[in-house]
Amino acid sequence: MRRVESTPRPNWRERCDAVGFSFYDMESEGGRPYWNETAAYAFTMAEVEQLESSTKEIFDRCMDAVEHIVRKGRYAEFGIPTDLHELVGRSWDEDDPTVYGRFDLAYDGDAAHPPKLLEFNADTPTSLVETAAAQWQWLEEVRPGSDQFNSLHEQLVEQWEHVRTARWGLAPGARLHLASLHDSGDGELIVEDFDTVAYMAETARLAGFDPKLVFMEDVRFSMDIARFVDADDEPIGHIFKLYPWEWMVREQFAAFLRDTRGSTQWVEPLWKLLLSNKQLLVVLWELFPGHPNLLPAYDSTDALRGLPHVRKPRLGREGANVTLFDGSGHVIAEQPGDYGEEGFVYQQRAVFAPIPGKTAVVGSWIVGEEPAGIDIRETSGPITGDLAEFVPHYIEETTR
Template sequence: MRRIELTPRPDWRSRLDAVGFSFYDLESEGGRPYWNESAAYVFTMPEIELLEQATTELFARCMEAVEFVVRQGRFDEFGIPERFHELVRASWDDDDPTVYGRFDLAYDGAGTVTLLEFNADTPTSLVETAAAQWQWLEEQTAAGSLPVGADQFNGLHELLIEQWEHIRTARWGLAPGARLHLASLHDTGDGELIVEDFDTVAYMAETAAAAGFDPKLIFMEDVSWSVDDNVFLDGDDEPIRRIFKLYPWEWMLAEQFGGFLPASRGATQWVEPAWKLLLSNKQLLVVLWELFPGHPNLLPAFATPDALAGRAHVAKPRLGREGANVRLVDASGGVIASAPGAYGDEGFVFQERARFAPIPGKTAVIGSWIVGETPAGIDLRETSGPITGDLAEFVPHYIDPDQPDPADRDPDDSDPQPPHPHPTEETS
């Protein structure tokens, strides 16, 4: 894994618009655009296979963790109110289908991949991963800016269509043309459309349509409850029977209409399902380490910092997003970096710090996507600091067909990089 500099396409903004990715100019570090194609990350095929294997393994362990929590009834540790315990249990026992998720991974550049967290309920960076960076790969390869035969770990688009079709036919038994609502939050109170969420849901609607659904885009603000019919309605008073939402379950549980969720079971199918409450919460990291201590893809994680005394670690709010309220603590217990935010009242988990590849001046976090149970591709977000937050930049990647596997390199060859990866940490 290495980072190289490249010349951006002269018309990159209009090209990204063409694939439905319009929020590329969101401000990142230093006022730069969120999308950064002045650089790229380069991988060998063995490295990609390593990431793919780690993703498969982590998903399997996460499924075991959910089964364990449900059977043990340990919902309180995840902050799930008692009145919703049965909702989560029934969702898991009924095998409510999942479409996707994104693991945030640390790769040390020397063969070790570790889990930072699982964005299992409302992962973003979907359209830029599936569509934008693939378009970039094709056009930069055609222009001669990338090696002939350059590839990308990116089957996200095709796998999403396959998974939606599987859900429509094998799971829900629906004929082509079945209605699927897709919802996001319109705004945060200022009336301004949240473009990132809207573009993401619009892209998901495109994949669902290709799988035979009749998609209808709505906003969560317009969802209401029919007392007479015991069903959720959209803004046109159409019953919502099946809905994909880019809206966190924990927000739904805390809102006025949350109390109707148990009553809607059987009338409304939610994607992602309610059992994802157990995976999108960083308490999952503690349970995983309890069940699989010493696992090579896991970092030690605990509900209190005591077990990590004398070791560099990270305090993460259980429901935090985009690095908010994360604290990095050194081996002596001093806070060496922190991020502001509105999270933390729900409690923290404490995780040993991860090691990353020695990319000069950058912390590069790998987002590894899973669709159904299949690893589907990766994206990379980078920052100059140790906490990856909402100012991180998205950088495309490719697989170099001519780059040798680092494991095969002559140990006597000179290496300008430090021999050991530096420790750093992120959360998103």
């Protein structure tokens, strides 16, 4: 794994627009664009195979963890409201279908050091369109003949078709609502979320669905028909939402989830509450201590005294409220944010690839139950936050 300089395409903005990726100029470090093709990350095939096998292994252990949590009824550790415990367990027991997720991994490119799980973005992972479409387009135009660990688009189409036919038993042309949050209270469209959902709608269309884009603000419950409906009063039978369950279960939505069980199918499913919470890291280490793909993680710092470690809010996003400590317990870096009331977990610090001046996090995608590709986000500091840049990758034609 190495970072190499690359010459940007002169019309790279227009080319990104062509694949439905429009938030490339979102501000990152130093005011630079979020999409960065002045560099690229090169991987050997052996490294890709290691990332792929590790991703599958981590996913399988996560499934073991969910089974354990449900059987032992450990919902309270995840802050799930008591009146929803049964519903979450039923969602798991009835095998409500999942479409996708993204692991964030620390990887140093040394075959002797397997990738380590930092967290699982299991419910509302973004960086989808730039991974599946934009970096693949970059590969074809900048490094034709090279390959990339990236079958995300094809696997999404296949998984949506599997969900439509084998899981939901729907004929071609079945309606699928896809929802994102319109704004954060300022009236301005959240373009990243909208582009992500629009791209997901395209994969669903290719899988035989009739997609309808809506905003979460317009999803409501009709007392007249006891169903969730959209702004046009159309009943919502099947819906993909880029909106966190941990928000929904504390809103008015939660009161109607039990009443509409079976009449509205949600993707991602309710059992993903147990994976998108960083308490998962603690349970994984408890169940699989010493696992090569896991970092020690606990509810307190006691077991990490004398070791560099990280404090993470259970429900934090984009590095918000993350604090790094050295082996003496002194703060060496921290990120502001609005999270933390839900509690924290403590994880031993990971070792990253020795890229001068950069911390590179590997986002490794899972579709259904299978690995589907990677993306790279980098930052000049030790915490990957909302100012991190997206850098494309490729597989080197010869090993080094």
